[in-house]
Amino acid sequence: MVDLSVRIGGLALANPVMPASGTFGPELAQVFDLNRLGALVTKSVTPQYRQGNALPRLCETEAGVLNSIGIPGKGLDHFCTQAMAEWRRFTPPLVVSLSADTVAAFADAAARLAATPGVAAIEANISCPNLEEDGRAFAMHPESAAAAIAAMRAACALPLWAKLSPNTADIAAVARAVEEAGADAVVVANTILGLAIDIERMVPKLGAGMGGFSGPAFKPIALRLVWQCAQAVRIPVIGVGGIATPADAVEFLMAGASAVQVGTASFVSPTALPAVLDGLAAFCARRGFARVSDLTGLALPGRLRPAAE
Amino acid sequence: MVDLSVRIGGLALANPVMPASGTFGPELAQVFDLNRLGALVTKSVTPQYRQGNALPRLCETEAGVLNSIGIPGKGLDHFCTQAMAEWRRFTPPLVVSLSADTVAAFADAAARLAATPGVAAIEANISCPNLEEDGRAFAMHPESAAAAIAAMRAACALPLWAKLSPNTADIAAVARAVEEAGADAVVVANTILGLAIDIERMVPKLGAGMGGFSGPAFKPIALRLVWQCAQAVRIPVIGVGGIATPADAVEFLMAGASAVQVGTASFVSPTALPAVLDGLAAFCARRGFARVSDLTGLALPGRLRPAAE
C-alpha cells in the first residue's frame, strides 16, 4: 500500500491530485466521486459580479487550448452565501481561488473567505492574464505579487497559496517574493499568453484577442517553471500545466512539486483526475516507493536518486 | 502573379520565407534549391570555439522539441575565413546569426562580420537560453538588450536584426529598447525555456537539464509575441516559432510580421521551407492579394480588413 498523503503547508491532503481552477466545478460529480480527490479548487471568485469576455472564449491549438473566459461569476457575496452550500457537500478540503483587481480588494476578500465556514485554503490567482490590460497581472513582478500576498496574509489566517504566472522574466524571484510575503505554497503555473488567428476571417480566433494557453503543448514550460520554483523556495510547490496522464504527474513531482492540478485534460477526459490518481499510486507501487511524497524533487540537480531504483 | 518581395529595413528580399538559425545549414541544399529562399540564416556564430552541451541535446515533446545544443562551433575566425566560402555559393542575402557573452564581444564580432564580404545582415542572437546560467540572456531585460544592440550598431553599418526571447515579462518593452538602440528589425522569437523528465531514470531528458522549446506546440506563444511586438515598434518584425504550414505563415504575417522563419519544421519535413513559400503565394492568389506584404498586420486590433475579402 502506497501512502498517498501529502502536506501542503498546514494542510493535510489525502492525496496530491486536485483540479485546476476554472476547469472544474461540482458538475464533475456527475462523472465520478469527487471525494476521491486530494482537494477541490473552485473557479476564481471575484469581489463583484463579472459578465465574462466576448465569444468565442476558447479555441483549440496543436495539443492545447487558448481561453479568454474572463472569469464570469456572481461575485464574492453570492459565493459565500449561496455557492458554498453546494461545495460543503464534499469532503476534501476546499481551496477557493480568489482574483481581484487591487491589493485592497484581495485583502478584503480574503478576510471574508476566512469568515466563511468550509473554506480550507485560499489560492490567490494573482496571475490570470485576461484581467488587466495587455495581459499584465500582479504575478508578473515580484513586488506586486508580494504586495497582494502580504495584504492577504495580514487579513486572514487561512493557508494561502499563490498561483504564479508564466508571463514573467524570472519566476523564481516571484516565488521567493511571495514566500517572504507569507504564502504557504506556490501553485505553478497559470496559463501563458498566446494567440491564434483565423486566416479566413483575418481576426483573432478568440473574441478577446489574446488568451491563456494550456494543455499538453504547454507542459514542458510549466514543468520548467516548477523546477525553477522548487529550487528557489522552501514552501511546497503545486504543479499545474498540461498534466493529462499519470506519467505527466510523476514528472511534475520529480521536478519538485508536492502536489499536482489537472486542468484542460478534464475537458478531453472528464475521468482524467481519478486516472492520474490511480496511475500515480501504481507507479509508486511498481517502482517501490512507499510514499508518493518520496517522488518530490527526485530529478532536481544534485539529488541522490534511490539506489534501488 | 503575386508580388512576393518584402523589405526588411534596408534589405530587399525576393520573398518573406527564410530558415531559422540553428535549424539550417548548407546541407539542406541536398534536398531543394536554396536559392529559392528569401534569405539564408546561419546557425549562431560565436567569437570563440565552443564544444556544445552534454548529450542528449534534443528530445521530443507533444508536437515540439526541447534542445540544448549549446551552440557548438569553430568560432568567428573560422567562419569568416572558411565557412563563408561555402555560403557565397548561394544567391539569397546571407544573414549571419551572432551570439556572444559580453557587449564588447558582440561589438567586436559585428565589426569583423561587417568587414567580411558576402554578409548581408547580422541577426543578433541576444536570446539564446542555453548560454548563461539558468537560461538568463541579454534579451530578458530591455536595458541589457539595448546595450548589446547599441554596441553592435556603433561597430558596424550592416542591417542589424535583434532576435528576441520569450523568456521575458514584457517583450514589447524589449522590442522598443532595441529599436531605439538602432536595430533594423526584430526577430520574434527564440525558443522558450522548457523541461522534460525521464521518469524511469529520474533525470532530465536533456543532458543540460532545461532546454529551448520550439515547434508547433510553441506556435500560439510565438504568434502572441509577434502580435505584441508589431504593436510596439515601427521596424519590421520577422516571425518565428512553430511555423510548419503555409497557414501558419499567414497567421504570423496577419499578426504583424513582415517575413517568417521556419525552424524545427525542417527536421520533420526538409521541404517545409519551399512548401511554406509555395502555399503562401497560393493563399495570396486565392484571396486576391497582389502583394504578400499586404497580409502584414491584417489581424491587428483596429485594422480595417479589405472589404472584398
Add this chain to the structure above:
Amino acid sequence: MDLGGFPVAEADLAVVDSAPVGRRYHRLLLDSPALSAASRPGQFFHLLCRDGGGNGPYLRRPMSIWRCGAGQRLGFLFHVKGRGTAALAALRPGDRLSAVGPLGQGFRLEPGWRRILILARGVGLATLAPLTEAAAAQGITVQALLSAQAPGDLMAAEFAGASGATVQAVFDSDGSSAVPAVEALLRATFEGPARPDAVFTCGSNRLFLLLQRLAAEYGIPGQIALEQQMGCGLGMCFCCVRQIRAADGGVVNLRVCAEGPVFDLQAALAW
C-alpha cells in the same frame, strides 16, 4: 456499459454502423444499451473525434442524440463539416469511440399535450428526430415541417424513423422554403383544427425567429435546441454561453451544455 451510479459516463463504445447519408451527412450507430436507455431526446454526447488511427482535433465535439432508447442503438447524425466530424466519419464498424454523456437538458413533453409541431432545417432534424418517437410513445401526434435545400438533402426517413410522424417538406430549390411561404403554412396550421399544443425547432436562425414570432402571436409554448462551441461539455468552463432572457426580463448568459441545449422558445435570443 454500466453507469456505476453516475448520471454521466466517459465510455469507450464500439461502432456498429457508420455510413454516409446524402452528400454531406453521416450517421454512426454505437453499441451501448445502458447509455442509450439513459438518454433523452434533446440531450447530447461529447465525442472524442479520433479516426481509426487515433487522429483528430484536441477537443471533443458536441453531438445531439439522434437515436436512443431501451433496446436501441445509440445514434448520431451529423454534417461532415471540419476536422472533428471528418474524423468521426472515418470510423468503421469495430472501431471504438469515446463518448461522454448523456449531457444537458432535453426536450420537455407535458402530460396534457396531444399534438406538437416540429420545424427543422438541415441537420437540426437530427436533434429533433428522437422527439418524434418519444412523443409517439406518449400518444402525442407529431406534425413536422422540414426545410432543406433540395429533395436530395431532406433525410425524411432519418427524421421520422418508425414514429409515424406526418412530414411536410419545403425546399429552397422550388422556393417553398422562403420565409413568407413557411409563415403561411404555419399560420394555416395554427389557425386550423390541428393547432399544436407546443412547437419545437432547431437548425435555422431564420426559422427560429419566424416560429418565435408566430408562437408568441398564437400563444403556443415552444422549445428550441441551441448550439454553441464547447470546451468541457459539463458546465465547468463557461465557454458555451448564449444570451437568454430571464423571467425578470433581463438578459443572462446561460451555458448551452448545462442549462441547455434546449431552451424556452421565447427566452432564446437570435444569434
Add this chain to the structure above:
Amino acid sequence: MDLGGFPVAEADLAVVDSAPVGRRYHRLLLDSPALSAASRPGQFFHLLCRDGGGNGPYLRRPMSIWRCGAGQRLGFLFHVKGRGTAALAALRPGDRLSAVGPLGQGFRLEPGWRRILILARGVGLATLAPLTEAAAAQGITVQALLSAQAPGDLMAAEFAGASGATVQAVFDSDGSSAVPAVEALLRATFEGPARPDAVFTCGSNRLFLLLQRLAAEYGIPGQIALEQQMGCGLGMCFCCVRQIRAADGGVVNLRVCAEGPVFDLQAALAW
C-alpha cells in the same frame, strides 16, 4: 520517385511488404526504384513514423538501409522498441511512408580487397546486410560472425539474402557468444589462411571493443556503423554527435548523420 537532381529526397513511398520477423523485429519493403538504386550500404533513411491513421511521435527516426539496389525494393529491418518503431510496424501494404534519404556516408569497399569479415549483433545485422551483396558484386568473399541471444533471434536469412556469404553464429544461450570465445574465433580467422582484408561491425559495444583491439593488433583496417539519437538527420542540428579520434590524436565531435554513420574502426570511441 525522381530525385530531381538532388541527392536526398523527401519521398512519400508505398509500403509493399510489412511483416514481423522473429519475436521483436519487423521488416518493411517500399516501392521506390530510384531511391533504392541511389542507396548505398551503410547509409540510412530518416522515417516519419506514422501508423496508417497518421499517429506517431513528432520527430523522424533514423533507420539503416537493409535492402537496396537497382531493381530491388527499398527495405528496412528494425527492432520494435518504442513509439516510433511501433508506428512503423503498424503500417500495412498500401499505406504510405514518408522517407528522407538516402543519408550519411556508407561503407567503403576498396578495390584490392578479396575477403572481408563482418561481426554483427542484434539489429546491427540490418545495417551490415546490404554490405554482403555489395561485396559479392565486387567479387569480395564475405565471412560473417553473427551474435544473438538464441537461435530464434538470429535472422541469418535476413542477413545474408542471396549474397552467398558464409555465416557463423554464436549465442548467449549456449555461451558461444562470450567475449573470450568470440576472441578465440576471431584470432583463428585472423591468423589462418582466410585472414580478411578488412573488418566491419555494428550493434554491440562489447564486440566493437573486441574487434577494435584485435584489428589493431593484427593490423587489419575496419569500419563501424554508429548510432545516435537524431533531430534533422541532415547535419544541421548537431544533436547526433559522437566522439571520434582525429588524425592528430585529438578527440572531435562528429555528426553521425553527416560524417557517419560509418566511421573508421580505430577512430571510434566506445560509448
